[in-house]
Amino acid sequence: MASATFLSTLSLANKNYLLLTPTHACAKGYTNNFRVSNLPSIVVRKEGSVRSQGFVAMQEKGGSTLSDDSRTKTPHVLTVAGSDSGAGAGIQADLKACAARGVYCSTVITALTAQNTIGVQGASNVPEDFVAQQLKSVLSDMQVDVVKTGMLPSVGIVKTLCRTLREYPVHALVVDPVMVSTSGDVLAGPSILSTFREELLPMADIITPNLKEASALLNGMQLETVDDMRSAARLLHNMGPKNVLVKGGDLPDSLDAVDILYNGHNFYELRSPRIRTRNTHGTGCSLASSIAAEVAKGYPMLSAVKVAKRFVETALDYSKEIVIGNGPQGPFDHLLRLKSHSQDCHRQQPFDPSDLFLYAVTDSRMNKRWGRSIVDAVKAAIDGGATIIQLREKDAETKDFLESAKACLRICRLHGVPLLINDRVDVAIACDADGVHVGQSDMPACVARTLLGPEKIIGVSCKTPEQAEQAWVDGADYIGCGGVYPTNTKENNITVGLNGLKTVCMASKLPVVAIGGIGVSNARAVMEIRTPNLKGVAVVSALFDRECVQTETRKLHEVLLGSNIGST
Ligand SMILES: Cc1ncc(COP(=O)(O)OP(=O)(O)O)c(N)n1
Numbered sequence: 001m002a003s004a005t006f007l008s009t010l011s012l013a014n015k016n017y018l019l020l021t022p023t024h025a026c027a028k029g030y031t032n033n034f035r036v037s038n039l040p041s042i043v044v045r046k047e048g049s050v051r052s053q054g055f056v057a058m059q060e061k062g063g064s065t066l067s068d069d070s071r072t073k074t075p076h077v078l079t080v081a082g083s084d085s086g087a088g089a090g091i092q093a094d095l096k097a098c099a100a101r102g103v104y105c106s107t108v109i110t111a112l113t114a115q116n117t118i119g120v121q122g123a124s125n126v127p128e129d130f131v132a133q134q135l136k137s138v139l140s141d142m143q144v145d146v147v148k149t150g151m152l153p154s155v156g157i158v159k160t161l162c163r164t165l166r167e168y169p170v171h172a173l174v175v176d177p178v179m180v181s182t183s184g185d186v187l188a189g190p191s192i193l194s195t196f197r198e199e200l201l202p203m204a205d206i207i208t209p210n211l212k213e214a215s216a217l218l219n220g221m222q223l224e225t226v227d228d229m230r231s232a233a234r235l236l237h238n239m240g241p242k243n244v245l246v247k248g249g250d251l252p253d254s255l256d257a258v259d260i261l262y263n264g265h266n267f268y269e270l271r272s273p274r275i276r277t278r279n280t281h282g283t284g285c286s287l288a289s290s291i292a293a294e295v296a297k298g299y300p301m302l303s304a305v306k307v308a309k310r311f312v313e314t315a316l317d318y319s320k321e322i323v324i325g326n327g328p329q330g331p332f333d334h335l336l337r338l339k340s341h342s343q344d345c346h347r348q349q350p351f352d353p354s355d356l357f358l359y360a361v362t363d364s365r366m367n368k369r370w371g372r373s374i375v376d377a378v379k380a381a382i383d384g385g386a387t388i389i390q391l392r393e394k395d396a397e398t399k400d401f402l403e404s405a406k407a408c409l410r411i412c413r414l415h416g417v418p419l420l421i422n423d424r425v426d427v428a429i430a431c432d433a434d435g436v437h438v439g440q441s442d443m444p445a446c447v448a449r450t451l452l453g454p455e456k457i458i459g460v461s462c463k464t465p466e467q468a469e470q471a472w473v474d475g476a477d478y479i480g481c482g483g484v485y486p487t488n489t490k491e492n493n494i495t496v497g498l499n500g501l502k503t504v505c506m507a508s509k510l511p512v513v514a515i516g517g518i519g520v521s522n523a524r525a526v527m528e529i530r531t532p533n534l535k536g537v538a539v540v541s542a543l544f545d546r547e548c549v550q551t552e553t554r555k556l557h558e559v560l561l562g563s564n565i566g567s568t
């Protein structure tokens with residue numbers, strides 16, 4: 001990484017920039033780490049283009065205006081690689097890895113491959129001049145931080161890439177010297193090796209060969225031990241890249257996955273338990289892309305490699321059992337979302353406001369008092385007709401709460417009843433509950449939404465029209481309004497009464513459930529305020545501070561059906 005000498009500051013649109021000369025910034029013809037000061041930096045190149053990271057200021061060739069863009073810079077990786085029709089490796093893996101790591105990824109496609117989990121059935125190179133055109137389109141416009149290379153199938157394409165990178169320097173270059181696919185098919189022939197050695201490797205910030213690729217680059221050197229990998233890393237480093245990561249995934253007789261990182265000064269042995277899975281297709285591409293993503297975010301190389309390796313391992317471990325394709329090497333799941341859930345444990349439906357009809361909210365103290373577990377309480381409420389369950393376990397230890405939540409979730413899924421967690425977004429995530437309920441002093445709903453994603457149900461407690469409006473803005477699905485009547489269940493809770501409930505309902509764009517002091521004696525009166533978005537009642541003590549939860553729930557269900565409101 002380049003160390004820059006402070007030259008002077010330049011004021012552009014009231015912002016100070018640190019000026020770097022080409023000599024500081026363009027070691028070997030392309031720029032290195034711009035993060036040398038808290039000031040956003042500008043690198044002035046001889047040709048006249050001006051680039052920065054953190055802020056962007058571009059001077060078009062031949063033009064003279066500097067346009068200051070003060071928006072936060074989005075980390076950006078450009079992958080230059082081949083397409084894999086099976087989407088396990090290549091461009092498709094790079095896109096998924098970058099998405100998972102939270103950076104933008106643009107793509108220059110060098111070849112199309114007809115490929116699946118069995119092998120590569122065909123390949124067709126993209127013409128060199130069209131690779132050049134794609135490179136120019138992206139690099140001239142899109143403020144790429146890091147270029148990552150994969151399948152570079154011809155000498156001409158390698159040379160085109162090197163030439164273009166000299167013309168459009170980027171912050172860092174990650175080279176995955178792809179030569180052979182996981183299925184053993186050749187993706188870049190031996191004729192390319194000398195161009196790799198002479199042109200591409202000297203430009204690289206890191207190269208990430210596996211044992212076969214390292215051996216090919218070193219004229220067939222035998223690599224069988226960790227010591228061999230160290231020797232290979234040193235020899236490859238002599239070819240010019242700043243860092244060499246020799247991946248030992250194929251090392252015989254090793255229980256661990258061992259990689260060696262060498263930066264010219266130190267060796268780092270990165271060890272992790274080997275993950276036994278058939279779903280390893282695309283690990284090399286994904287690792288290199290993840291390294292590129294972390295470097296694009298500004299992390300130093302050692303941290304980038306460690307984080308990337310851990311990410312790939314986590315995804316491989318998660319994907320151990322997924323089944324895609326019939327061949328020996330399946331793809332893995334970068335976004336950790338594809339694991340098949342059996343029918344009965346995956347919620348099928350999106351949120352339906354009529355689920356708020358009879359909303360049962362548990363209470364650990366009450367259940368303890370009556371000598372039943374949370375799971376028994378939930379089961380009884382569902383048997384009595386509860387249409388949604390909230391676990392409100394204020395006194396539970398986190399570990400116990402999580403275990404109970406998992407058990408309750410199994411029951412709820414069996415009956416198609418959504419299960420929400422009160423307050424604890426972490427517990428909801430950990431057990432994959434259907435959503436959360438948060439109050440005004442809990443985690444803001446917009447933050448919960450970011451953590452939980454678009455499908456989960458989020459409810460927010462509101463006592464005023466302003467809070468109801470905010471809940472809608474924050475992406476909540478419903479609001480809970482109360483206490484409608486005085487209650488002993490929640491201390492110091494202001495009672496809003498039926499009038500307060502009506503005011504909030506009329507202002508709310510979201511469906512509403514009423515809560516607080518509601519039971520069989522007054523549920524009908526609540527529903528009779530007759531605002532169309534009042535969908536039901538949420539109840540704690542009238543269900544759970546009773547001897548028989550099922551009976552009480554059934555009685556309330558009948559009252560609500562009798563009121564004939566809210567159930568549609
Ligand atoms: C459906 C429903 N409405 C309101 C509340 C109250 O939530 P909050 O204000 O966060 O208070 P606690 O329940 O956390 O004490 C609720 N739980 N459910």
Ligand SMILES: Cc1ncsc1CCOP(=O)(O)O
Pocket residue numbers: 482483484486487488489490493515516517518538539540541542
């Ligand atoms: C959690 C909560 N939020 C407002 S009132 C209340 C308590 C409701 O309990 P109960 O149904 O026993 O009155």
Ligand SMILES: [Mg+2]
Pocket residue numbers: 422423437438439442
């Ligand atoms: Mg709360």
